Amino acid sequence: MASLLSIIQRIRTTVYPPQPAKKDDAIRFGLLGASDIAPMAVINPAQSNPEVVIAAVAARDEVRARKYAKKYGIPIVHKGYEELVNDPSITAIYIPLPNGLHYEWALKSLQKGKHVLLEKPSVSNSTQASALFLHPPVPSNITPRPVLLEAFHVRFHPAFQRFLGLLDSDNIERASVTLNCPKYVFRPDNIRLQSKLAGGALMDMGTYGVMALRCVFGKESVECVDVKPRYVPKGKGHDEGCEEAMEVKWRWEGGAVGNLDVDLRRGVRGFGGWLGWIPWVSTPCVKVRHREVLLPSSEDEGLEHVLVKTVTLWNMLGPSFWHSIEILNQHTIQEAGSKKVVKTWMEKEIVKSYTWKEGDGTKGEEWWTTYRYQLEAFADRVKGRESVVWLDGDDSVRQMEMIDGAYGKAGLPVRPGDV
Structure with missing residues (x-):
């Protein structure tokens, strides 16, 4: 009961956060697009951050932009993206546009000296990523250089970092990430499933899985071993060459394997299908298995102590509302030569982490979402502070190189996008 009350309290405070007075030098954000994600990603988090103001919005449809501005209390509405980027009163730009438009508008924003918070995936392919992040043609008179951040909000939450701190990359045998969305959420003609706009399961939810595996192993994979895409079904307006689901396997140095299973249109037919969407069954998770042979004590000569540790992070995408880091330690004492089991036992531990107060930092409240932590880090960097x-x-x-490699292994072209 206490846990349920805590969840309710966190959700309530997230929806109705405290609203401190804004500082005179607050970062003034402009939003490109009247997007569905912006309220969760920046508008709501900005309410409780005294250093951030949502000052302007622009959309392809000015009427829609004005309705959006009225709904969320945004004071300035621009007639188009270009006008917003050129607004001298705007400090930073948030870009949640379709993936295929990220590179163009991030580059234009940087060239105007605007800091950029760029939704994932940052761009369409690794060539664009290299051009944007490593060699952006920003005028020399713009100093200091604008801050550019790919918005992988999950990485900023204490739960994800606590999870990573429990891993021993040298002894990982395999890791897996499962990310599913029920079939009724996205139609086959959804913009997320248009390859010409750099869409697809791997470019959408799948990017979180790629990110998580890279963080788990702490280094880049050696090769993409196998890819199994499931394409968008035939139909009017459907991009039949775009994947709506994908299973990918990568290999890391030493033989460790990382698996990703992402599905934007997972079937829910029948009672069994609906049952699959209850918590603990459908929750996005990262599972890591370690295996280590420990040194036995002197009196246990001839025996091996084998430890198999499985660490699972449940609800990776929304840990502020609820999450669980489950640690299972399976111990086996066996004869070194024959592997005959002498004794075995299991230990289980549950860990949760909602704020940095439990670790090295001091910032954060239990109700802060991944996006709120991300916005705090972004503001810190804009203000010249460490995060x-x-x-x-x-x-x-x-x-993006890892994503490109998966498409190549599948025999598919990387998502289009010039520099």
């Missing part, structure tokens, strides 16, 4: 967690440009380039 507890950060993603540099090289990280975003390696991310």
Whole structure:
């Protein structure tokens, strides 16, 4: 009961956060597009951050932009993206546009000296990522250089970092990430499933899985071993060459394997299908298995102590509302030569982490979402301060290289996009 009350309280405070007075030098954000994700990603988190103001919005349809501005209390409405980017009163730009438009508008924003919070995936392919993050043609008179961040909000939450801190990359045998969305959420003609706009399961929810595996192993994979795409079904307006689901297997140095299973249109037919969407069954998760042979004590000569540790992070995408880090330690004492089991036992531990107060930092409240932590880190960097967690440009380039490699292994072209 206490746990349920805590969840309700966190959700309530997230929806109705405290609203401190804004500082005079607050970062003034402009939103490109009247998007569905912006309220969760920046508008709501900005309410409780005294250093961030949502100041303007622009959309392809000015009427829609005005309705959006009225709904969310945004004071300035621009007639188009270009006008917003050129607004001298705007400090930073948030870009949640379709993936295929990310590179163009991130580059234009940087060239105007705007800081950029760029939704994942950052761009369409690794060539664009390298051009944008490593060699952006920003005018020399713009100093300091604008901050550019790919918005992998999950990485900024204490739960994800606590999970990573429980892993021993040298002894990982395999890791897996499962990310599913029920079939009724996205139609086959949804913009997320248009390859010409750099869509697809791997480019959408799948990017979180790629990110998680890279963080788990702490280094880049050696090769993409296998890819099994499931394409969008035939139909009017459907991009039949775009994947709506994909299973991918990568290999890391030493033989460790990482698996990703992502499905934007998972079937829910029948009672069994609906049952699959209850918590603990459908929850997005990352599972890591370690195996280590420990040194036995002197009196146990001739025996091996084998430890198999499985660490699972449940609800990776929304840990502020609820999450669980489950640690299972399976111990086996066996004869070194014959592997005959002498004794075995299991230990289980549940760990949760909602704030940095439990670790090295001091910022954060239990109700802060992944997006709120991300916005805090972004503001810190814009203000010239260090942040507890950060993603540099090289990280975003390696991310897109791994995605490109998976498409190549599947015999598919990388998502289109010139520089």
